[in-house]
Amino acid sequence: KQEVTQIPAALSVPEGENLVLNCSFTDSAIYNLQWFRQDPGKGLTSLLLIQSSQREQTSGRLNASLDKSSGRSTLYIAASQPGDSATYLCAVLETSGSRLTFGEGTQLTVNP
Amino acid sequence: DADVTQTPRNRITKTGKRIMLECSQTKGHDRMYWYRQDPGLGLRLIYYSFDVKDINKGEISDGYSVSRQAQAKFSLSLESAIPNQTALYFCATSDPGLAGGQYNEQFFGPGTRLTVL
Numbered sequence: 001k002q003e004v005t006q007i008p009a010a011l012s013v014p015e016g017e018n019l020v021l022n023c024s025f026t027d028s029a030i031y032n033l034q035w036f037r038q039d040p041g042k043g044l045t046s047l048l049l050i051q052s053s054q055r056e057q058t059s060g061r062l063n064a065s066l067d068k069s070s071g072r073s074t075l076y077i078a079a080s081q082p083g084d085s086a087t088y089l090c091a092v093l094e095t096s097g098s099r100l101t102f103g104e105g106t107q108l109t110v111n112p
Numbered sequence: 113d114a115d116v117t118q119t120p121r122n123r124i125t126k127t128g129k130r131i132m133l134e135c136s137q138t139k140g141h142d143r144m145y146w147y148r149q150d151p152g153l154g155l156r157l158i159y160y161s162f163d164v165k166d167i168n169k170g171e172i173s174d175g176y177s178v179s180r181q182a183q184a185k186f187s188l189s190l191e192s193a194i195p196n197q198t199a200l201y202f203c204a205t206s207d208p209g210l211a212g213g214q215y216n217e218q219f220f221g222p223g224t225r226l227t228v229l
Contacts, residue, residue: 032216043202044220089155097208097216098168100145102155 002027006090006103013080014111021075021106023090028068031093035064035075038087038105047088048075080110115139116221118203124227131190133224135203143206144186145218146170146178148199155202161186193228200225 003026013019023033032051036044048057048064050073056065063076077084087105094101116137125131135144146158157170159178167178175197179187190197203221 034217036220041200041223041225043222044204046217046219049217091155091218093216093218097143098160098162099157099170100204100218104152104154 002030002092002094002099002101004090004092004101004103006088006106008106009104010107010109012109012111015080015082017080017110018076018078019080019108021077021088021090021108023073023075023103025071025073025092025101027094028071029095030068031095031097033064033066033073034091034093034100035062035073036089036091038089040087044089077108080108082110082112084108084110116203116205116219118201118221118224120224121222122225124229125193126229127194129193129228131193131226133188133201133203133226135186135188135221137184137203137205137219137221139205139207139219140183141205141207141219142183143208143216144180145204145206146176146186146188147202147204148172148197149202149223150199158188158201190226190228193226195228198226198228 007022034049035047050066061078066073087107089105091100091102145160147155149155161180177189201224204218206218
């Protein structure tokens with residue numbers, strides 16, 4: 001059974017700092033990996049998706065990397081802003097394309 | 113307008129009542145999913161459907177049923193609600209092809225907060 005772990009569970013940083021969120025998964029046979037953002041009481045917004053054959057994806061100040069063989073992904077946020085405060089979720093899709101397994105998330109607070 | 117909508121957004125009900133949560137999407141995706149989110153447990157898959165005639169159980173389907181009325185509509189029912197079904201419920205869609213995004217990227221609705229007393 002696939003298990004996804006995110007470290008740290010919570011992170012508080014001053015505005016402007018670069019930061020890294022970590023995600024690890026136990027079964028490397030994945031179809032893709034997706035990073036989401038969730039604001040309190042709200043839905044999930046897809047940030048980046050990395051196919052299993054890719055090594056990284058970038059969108060604006062966000063960069064996600066994938067090392068499938070070691071079961072790890074990182075989400076790099078450059079020049080953090082208070083508006084980046086949210087919970088960030090990592091999820092892996094199994095090879096059948098049916099089951100998305102989520103980590104419990106990293107709660108990020110960016111202080112002005 | 114939102115691509116994936118859920119109704120109701122909030123619902124309070126009593127133990128034993130039948131509840132239906134509805135999901136509609138305008139993304140034209142064939143694949144639809146229902147998840148629940150609980151503090152400390154993350155999001156877990158309840159049911160998924162790859163097309164109108166395809167329904168599959170997910171990780172935690174006991175106590176739930178679904179109906180895929182059309183490509184754009186996927187409903188989740190709690191036949192007899194119980195307090196431990198209190199949670200935030202999400203509907204999601206995806207497309208296995210490149211149209212509209214990358215392979216199997218999942219897009220989520222805003223969620224339904226369900227409280228069972």
